Amino acid sequence: MSLPVTGSTSPEAVAAHEGAHGDAHGEHAHPSYLTDGTTIKSWLLTVDHKRIGVMFLFFVLLFFLVGGIYALLVRIELLTPGPTIMDAMAYNRAFTLHGVVMVFLFMIPAIPAVFGNFMLPLMVGAKDVAFPRLNLLSLYIFLTGASLAIWGMLHGGADTGWTFYTPYSTQTTTTLAPILFGVFITGFSSIVTGLNFIVTVHTMRAPGITWFKLPLFVWAIYATSIIQVLATPVIGLLLLLVIGENVFNFGMFDPARGGDPVLFQHLFWFYSHPAVYIMVLPTFGVMSEIVSAFSRKNIFGYRAVAYSSIGIAFVGFFAWGHHMFVSGQSTFDGAIFSVLSMLVGVFTAIKVFNWVGTVYRGAVDFKTPFAYFCGFIYFTVFGGMTGIAVATMSLDVSWHDTYFVVAHFHFIMVGGTVMGFLAALHYWFPKMFGKTYHDGWGLVSAALIILGFNFTFIPQFLLGNSGMPRRYYEYPARFQALHVASTAGATVLALGLVIVAIYLIHSLVAGKRAAANPWNSKGYEWMTASPPPTHNFVGPQPVYPEEPHFYVDPKKAEAPDAV
Amino acid sequence: MQSSAPVVSVPEGTQAPKFAAHFATLDVQNHAARLGMWLFLSTEILLFAGLFVCYGFYRFNFPEAFAEGSRHLDLFLGTVNTIVLITSSFTAAMAVHYAKASKNKMVTLMIALTLLMALGFLVIKGFEYHHKFEQGTLPGKYYHFAGIQVPGITLYFTVYFLSTGLHAFHVIIGMGILAWVMSRSMKNHFNYANFTAVELGSMYWHLVDLVWIFLFPMLYLI
Numbered sequence: 001m002s003l004p005v006t007g008s009t010s011p012e013a014v015a016a017h018e019g020a021h022g023d024a025h026g027e028h029a030h031p032s033y034l035t036d037g038t039t040i041k042s043w044l045l046t047v048d049h050k051r052i053g054v055m056f057l058f059f060v061l062l063f064f065l066v067g068g069i070y071a072l073l074v075r076i077e078l079l080t081p082g083p084t085i086m087d088a089m090a091y092n093r094a095f096t097l098h099g100v101v102m103v104f105l106f107m108i109p110a111i112p113a114v115f116g117n118f119m120l121p122l123m124v125g126a127k128d129v130a131f132p133r134l135n136l137l138s139l140y141i142f143l144t145g146a147s148l149a150i151w152g153m154l155h156g157g158a159d160t161g162w163t164f165y166t167p168y169s170t171q172t173t174t175t176l177a178p179i180l181f182g183v184f185i186t187g188f189s190s191i192v193t194g195l196n197f198i199v200t201v202h203t204m205r206a207p208g209i210t211w212f213k214l215p216l217f218v219w220a221i222y223a224t225s226i227i228q229v230l231a232t233p234v235i236g237l238l239l240l241l242v243i244g245e246n247v248f249n250f251g252m253f254d255p256a257r258g259g260d261p262v263l264f265q266h267l268f269w270f271y272s273h274p275a276v277y278i279m280v281l282p283t284f285g286v287m288s289e290i291v292s293a294f295s296r297k298n299i300f301g302y303r304a305v306a307y308s309s310i311g312i313a314f315v316g317f318f319a320w321g322h323h324m325f326v327s328g329q330s331t332f333d334g335a336i337f338s339v340l341s342m343l344v345g346v347f348t349a350i351k352v353f354n355w356v357g358t359v360y361r362g363a364v365d366f367k368t369p370f371a372y373f374c375g376f377i378y379f380t381v382f383g384g385m386t387g388i389a390v391a392t393m394s395l396d397v398s399w400h401d402t403y404f405v406v407a408h409f410h411f412i413m414v415g416g417t418v419m420g421f422l423a424a425l426h427y428w429f430p431k432m433f434g435k436t437y438h439d440g441w442g443l444v445s446a447a448l449i450i451l452g453f454n455f456t457f458i459p460q461f462l463l464g465n466s467g468m469p470r471r472y473y474e475y476p477a478r479f480q481a482l483h484v485a486s487t488a489g490a491t492v493l494a495l496g497l498v499i500v501a502i503y504l505i506h507s508l509v510a511g512k513r514a515a516a517n518p519w520n521s522k523g524y525e526w527m528t529a530s531p532p533p534t535h536n537f538v539g540p541q542p543v544y545p546e547e548p549h550f551y552v553d554p555k556k557a558e559a560p561d562a563v
Numbered sequence: 564m565q566s567s568a569p570v571v572s573v574p575e576g577t578q579a580p581k582f583a584a585h586f587a588t589l590d591v592q593n594h595a596a597r598l599g600m601w602l603f604l605s606t607e608i609l610l611f612a613g614l615f616v617c618y619g620f621y622r623f624n625f626p627e628a629f630a631e632g633s634r635h636l637d638l639f640l641g642t643v644n645t646i647v648l649i650t651s652s653f654t655a656a657m658a659v660h661y662a663k664a665s666k667n668k669m670v671t672l673m674i675a676l677t678l679l680m681a682l683g684f685l686v687i688k689g690f691e692y693h694h695k696f697e698q699g700t701l702p703g704k705y706y707h708f709a710g711i712q713v714p715g716i717t718l719y720f721t722v723y724f725l726s727t728g729l730h731a732f733h734v735i736i737g738m739g740i741l742a743w744v745m746s747r748s749m750k751n752h753f754n755y756a757n758f759t760a761v762e763l764g765s766m767y768w769h770l771v772d773l774v775w776i777f778l779f780p781m782l783y784l785i
Contacts, residue, residue, distance in 0.1 A: 126585060127584070127585035128585040130586075130595045130599065131595075131599060132583075132585070191606055195599055195602045195603060195606075196599075198598075198602060199595050199598050199599045199602070202595075202598055203586070203591050203594055203595040203598065204585070204586070204587070204591075204595070229602055229605065229606055230605065230606075230609060231609075232606070233606040233607070233609040233610040233612075233613070234609055234610070234612070234613045236610060237610050237611075237613035237614060238613060240729075241613075241617070241725070244702075244703075244721075244725065248702070248703060248704075248705075249703045249704040250702045250703040250721045250725070251702070251703040251704065251717050251718060251721055252617065252703075252718065252721055252722075252725075254703075257703065257704075257717050257718065258621070258624065258625060258628075258714055258715040258717070258718050259621075259718060260620070260621075260624070263616075263617065263620055266616075267613055267616065535585075
């Protein structure tokens with residue numbers, strides 16, 4: 001390699017030391033977290049943040065599969081204008097299950113609970129998160145809530161959509177209470193995870209890691225945690241109120257008793273709008289890591305990227321009212337919320353320009369994670385631009401509750417989260433499991449996923465713009481061509497994901513052993529062995545002399561080679 | 564080095580603080596515990612804030628019903644309960660004071676007094692609830708009191724029962740936490756270097772008190 005080794009404490013040197021150590025003394029000297037105890041009990045009762053992250057990965061992928069299957073069922077149903085494979089009630093239940101599972105059980109925990117848990121302590125040079133037992137508890141809380149919600153959906157099921165809008169949700173004859181209570185419980189898991197990360201970042205940074213030497217992924221997770229801690233209790237209370245409405249007829253949101261369904265919407269979106277940033281902010285963090293690692297350049301405008309994460313978290317709390325442009329709130333309120341919502345676009349644009357600035361004149365190494373970065377930039381810009389469009393009150397009045405909005409939030413939320421999740425999975429796979437995967441298959445599947453995603457949702461923008469409402473079971477025949485195109489795109493998307501599953505499982509079983517730092521990254525998490533030992537670092541604690549994204553300028557890196 | 568646990572000499576018979584090796588020092592560990600508790604308390608405040616928003620919204624929509632409803636609460640019992648709870652907050656704070664002074668017997672006494680007052684609070688609350696169940700001033704469709712028939716009155720009692728109910732639930736949780744702290748002080752655990760458990764338990768109790776200090780004027784006085 002042409003990269004100069006600056007001293008015994010540089011990431012390469014430490015990683016090389018760890019690698020040599022492992023080879024020379026065998027696995028027994030410092031077993032990796034994967035081999036340190038192999039009984040089922042040693043996994044189920046572990047307090048190791050890495051094992052907890054891996055267990056979260058397993059369950060999150062399981063829920064991604066369930067939600068994805070229901071997405072396909074919904075798309076197949078919409079192939080023809082009339083009934084295709086299910087009746088109207090089954091269709092309502094299918095899209096509700098798809099939404100609830102994907103939002104609360106996949107997208108919200110996907111990156112923070114899996115990669116945040118695994119990487120954040122490594123990235124701040126800590127041995128574990130601040131409260132390891134609480135961390136394990138958050139996994140079991142999550143599973144309890146998820147089981148309850150899924151049990152409720154299989155026994156009775158809900159037909160309200162994932163938003164549980166009143167007054168319909170208080171009157172529906174389907175069994176909503178267990179689902180609401182399950183979601184309420186998973187909220188605790190989200191709060192506990194966020195609380196743990198905030199305290200970890202405040203109290204456990206290794207000597208040398210100041211706030212402005214934190215990797216940008218840590219900044220993004222920190223901003224996410226603030227939202228998780230401050231927004232989740234509000235929806236927790238709201239879900240309790242809806243249970244009270246649904247089971248006991250308390251009348252809080254029932255117009256017949258003087259209640260107001262719009263109050264429900266305010267409280268619901270006060271959480272659920274910031275929750276969008278729980279889903280995309282971690283992706284922004286992942287992408288900041290990946291773009292500098294694969295452009296081999298220091299991130300452009302580190303502080304701007306760090307501050308804009310906090311900015312998004314802050315502004316995200318004041319944007320909820322754009323979900324209620326047609327609810328009867330005053331035009332003045334609508335205008336205020338319109339402007340506040342657009343501010344999110346300003347902070348996101350800061351990030352996008354910085355990422356593009358990082359790639360500019362970089363020595364791009366076009367590996368699978370970078371392919372997902374490219375897809376992500378496209379989805380974020382396209383989804384973000386349509387976001388500005390739907391934040392514009394006059395336009396949103398026409399697009400409200402149509403497929404245009406469906407396409408917009410799938411672009412930004414699903415496009416963002418899935419790109420970030422897959423990018424993180426491919427980037428950190430060697431670190432987490434010590435195995436490599438076939439990069440060619442990675443690129444092929446990334447191309448299929450990005451292409452399939454476009455073919456799924458661009459037709460939906462067109463559908464929405466020509467007036468097709470969301471969640472409808474039947475539709476006029478003139479919409480059929482676009483629905484068929486959308487379903488075809490979803491099939492390609494699913495195929496790409498199946499390929500990812502196949503080669504990743506294959507490399508877990510039969511993959512080649514990965515080097516400690518296969519991408520030559522400068523991130524702190526690569527300064528230990530792959531997979532890391534139980535207490536993260538062996539031997540003297542690493543010293544952090546450089547910024548986390550301090551990649552050598554490719555032009556200057558040529559020089560030592562020539563000598 | 565992170566792994567070197569500091570040696571703390573503590574008074575005889577009491578316990579050295581448990582030190583988890585993933586923290587740099589004991590100070591950092593205590594700081595983390597306190598920061599974690601503050602964050603948790605902020606989530607609790609936001610949980611109640613949702614109810615306060617509901618209260619404010621419906622009070623604005625139905626001022627008469629809310630005025631009428633608050634006049635039908637038992638102001639005397641409410642006031643007694645407020646005094647009981649504020650006093651219990653004082654004894655909880657005194658428990659921290661005595662824990663710092665390594666006086667475990669006084670810690671036990673102070674927490675016992677706190678628990679006694681918490682129980683008293685719940686008993687008084689129970690009498691109030693019982694009266695309302697008999698009278699029929701209940702939330703939503705269960706409301707069947709002939710005395711007040713103003714539009715929105717059921718909403719007042721919905722908010723009343725939800726907020727006092729959620730608060731009572733927190734009182735019970737707080738009693739559980741304090742009972743655990745007391746079981747440790749009875750085993751002579753605490754001293755000037757090891758009182759975080761008493762401090763955090765007491766902080767939680769102050770939150771329970773604080774929420775009531777908002778609920779009392781909201782529901783009983785104005």
